[in-house]
Structures are given as structure tokens and as C-alpha cells.
Amino acid sequence: MTKPNRLLITRILPEPVMTRAARNYELTVNDDDLPYSPEELAAALIGQDGALVSLTEKCDAQLIAGAPETLRILATYSVGVDHIDIDAARRRGLIVTNTPDVLTDATAEIAVLLTLAAARRAGEGERMVREGRWQRWSPTGFLGTGLVGKQVGILGLGRIGRAIAARLKPFGVDLHYHSRNPVDAPEISALTYHPSSLDLFSACDVVIIAAAATAQTRHIVNAAAIDALGPQGVLVNVSRGDLVDEDALISALTDGRLAAAGLDVFQGEPNIDERWRTIRNVFLLPHLGSATIETRIAMGMRALDNLDQFFAGGEPADRVA
Ligand code: DGY
Numbered sequence: 001m002t003k004p005n006r007l008l009i010t011r012i013l014p015e016p017v018m019t020r021a022a023r024n025y026e027l028t029v030n031d032d033d034l035p036y037s038p039e040e041l042a043a044a045l046i047g048q049d050g051a052l053v054s055l056t057e058k059c060d061a062q063l064i065a066g067a068p069e070t071l072r073i074l075a076t077y078s079v080g081v082d083h084i085d086i087d088a089a090r091r092r093g094l095i096v097t098n099t100p101d102v103l104t105d106a107t108a109e110i111a112v113l114l115t116l117a118a119a120r121r122a123g124e125g126e127r128m129v130r131e132g133r134w135q136r137w138s139p140t141g142f143l144g145t146g147l148v149g150k151q152v153g154i155l156g157l158g159r160i161g162r163a164i165a166a167r168l169k170p171f172g173v174d175l176h177y178h179s180r181n182p183v184d185a186p187e188i189s190a191l192t193y194h195p196s197s198l199d200l201f202s203a204c205d206v207v208i209i210a211a212a213a214t215a216q217t218r219h220i221v222n223a224a225a226i227d228a229l230g231p232q233g234v235l236v237n238v239s240r241g242d243l244v245d246e247d248a249l250i251s252a253l254t255d256g257r258l259a260a261a262g263l264d265v266f267q268g269e270p271n272i273d274e275r276w277r278t279i280r281n282v283f284l285l286p287h288l289g290s291a292t293i294e295t296r297i298a299m300g301m302r303a304l305d306n307l308d309q310f311f312a313g314g315e316p317a318d319r320v321a
Contacts, residue, residue, distance in 0.1 A: 017300025097306035108163035114262030153204035156211025213240035
């Protein structure tokens with residue numbers, strides 16, 4: 001039986017999500033699962049009523065302006081919406097939804113993993129064991145930094161930032177944060193607010209980036225911030241590569257002006273700066289923040305909830321434009 005609405009899904013999503021989508025929509029699926037080029041995406045949108053896109057599809061002003069009249073909603077399979085020109089969507093009257101909440105815990109777990117891995121030099125150790133270079137235990141070898149009693153800062157205290165704070169508290173750290181305004185929530189009463197990001201970096205031994213990528217946060221982690229963190233400092237990023245001036249971070253890590261970094265996200269990923277591959281004191285992950293089976297199913301269901309609400313004539317719960 002023909003279904004009333006046509007939906008493009010731009011990447012292969014977990015099986016229960018695809019099954020539910022196929023039940024409710026006339027589906028077009030990018031079966032290759034390779035990110036569409038802008039031209040391929042524009043062509044695939046023709047004749048669609050909605051699209052379930054992911055962060056690998058750039059939906060810029062040009063694409064949105066040229067989108068077919070039939071297209072009324074873009075549901076992104078992500079909490080981040082930096083790949084979508086939200087102003088252009090508003091101008092065109094295109095609804096945009098995202099997937100908040102459901103990836104908070106998974107992303108906070110990766111932040112903790114990166115913090116420990118960077119502070120305790122897990123990447124260097126793992127490579128040494130794997131490559132057969134481990135010769136003996138040494139009292140002074142591979143010394144990292146412990147977390148107990150350290151000042152740990154969170155840049156951006158939204159859902160993910162708060163979940164990171166809750167997980168790190170039992171490690172015996174003092175928690176700090178910077179966000180545009182102080183956050184008023186009982187569970188974070190023990191966190192110290194810093195009115196500027198530079199104040200946060202100056203006060204902390206470890207800083208974890210959990211703020212959204214916007215024009216205002218681009219390169220918020222610059223040379224001054226990194227130098228304020230200092231030679232014993234550790235930087236972790238689970239947000240987007242654009243928040244960090246990577247040239248500044250690479251030079252600080254290689255010159256010994258920063259102890260270590262743990263990165264799940266990069267500028268221009270997956271085509272990352274080649275220098276990352278050879279820097280000893282950085283722990284690298286391929287954007288795994290939300291990569292658990294439970295989370296990726298929940299993200300798909302959340303995107304479909306929004307699409308279903310919209311096509312039933314309601315207001316999608318996670319509308320961002
Ligand atoms: C998001 O949803 O924005 C995440 O980066 C995906 O892991």
C-alpha cells in the first residue's frame with residue numbers, strides 16, 4: 001500500500017529504525033551508505049516530503065534554497081546542527097529537528113574515557129605493547145597525571161556537560177565550568193562558574209569541551225586558552241573540531257606547552273590534519289561519542305518520532321528551526 005509521505009534517509013541506520021521507517025513512509029535510502037556530495041544530496045531530495053539526514057550531509061544555504069517545494073522537514077540524526085544552516089531553513093520555512101537527550105550518556109562516557117586515556121597516556125602505552133616495544137616495567141616510565149584533587153573544567157554546561165560533571169565527581173576532582181550564563185541546577189551546585197572561557201582555562205588542570213559549535217564558539221580554544229591551561233594541562237574535545245584552533249593545539253602538544261589531549265572530533269573530519277597521526281601525546285578516536293547500539297537506535301527512533309509528529313500535523317518535540 002502506498003504511504004502518504006515520502007522520506008529520504010541519507011545513511012543506513014540501525015535495523016529497527018529502518019524497519020519502523022519503512023512501515024510508515026515511502027522510503028528512498030542511500031543504500032551505498034557513503035556520504036552524499038552536495039550535488040547528490042540535491043538530486044536525492046527531489047520529490048521528497050522529508051529527509052532524515054546525518055552530520056555527514058552539509059545542508060547549507062545553497063542546498064536549502066534549492067530544495068524542492070515538496071520538502072518540508074529535515075530531521076537530523078544528531079544533536080549537533082552545525083551542518084545545517086538554521087537561518088536559511090527558517091527563511092525557507094523548512095522545519096529542522098535534532099536528537100537531544102538520547103546521546104547524552106554515551107557522549108559523557110566517551111568524555112571520561114578520553115580524559116583518563118589522555119591523562120594516563122593510554123594511547124602511548126597501548127601502541128608500545130601492541131608494537132612489541134615494551135621491554136620492562138619502570139618506576140619512572142610512562143608517568144601520567146592522576147585526577148584526584150585536580151581542577152577539571154567543562155566548557156559548555158548543557159545536558160552533556162552536566163552528565164560529564166556527574167560522572168567525574170566520584171573521581172575526587174574539583175569541578176568548574178564556563179557557559180554563557182551560570183546554570184541554576186541543584187545537581188551542579190558544587191561547580192565553580194567562570195564568566196569567561198579564559199578564566200576557566202586559567203583555573204583548571206583539565207578542560208573538557210562540551211559546548212555546541214556555533215559562529216561564537218569557533219576557535220574558542222585558541223593559543224591563549226591552551227597556554228592558560230599550561231604544560232601539565234590536559235584538553236579533551238567531544239563536541240566539534242571547529243571549537244579548537246588545531247594549529248595552536250598541535251604546536252602546544254609538540255612543544256611541551258600542553259601535557260596531553262584526547263580528541264573524538266576534528267576539523268574537516270574524517271580528513272584530519274596529517275600531523276595528528278604522529279603526535280605522541282594525543283589520544284585519537286573517530287567521532288565515537290554516540291556510538292553505542294542502544295544510543296544509535298534511540299537517535300533514529302527520536303528522529304522518526306519528530307517526523308511522525310510533524311506529518312501527523314503536530315509540532316515536533318525537538319524542533320530547532
Ligand atoms: C551528534 O549527535 O551531534 C554527535 O556528534 C553524533 O555523535
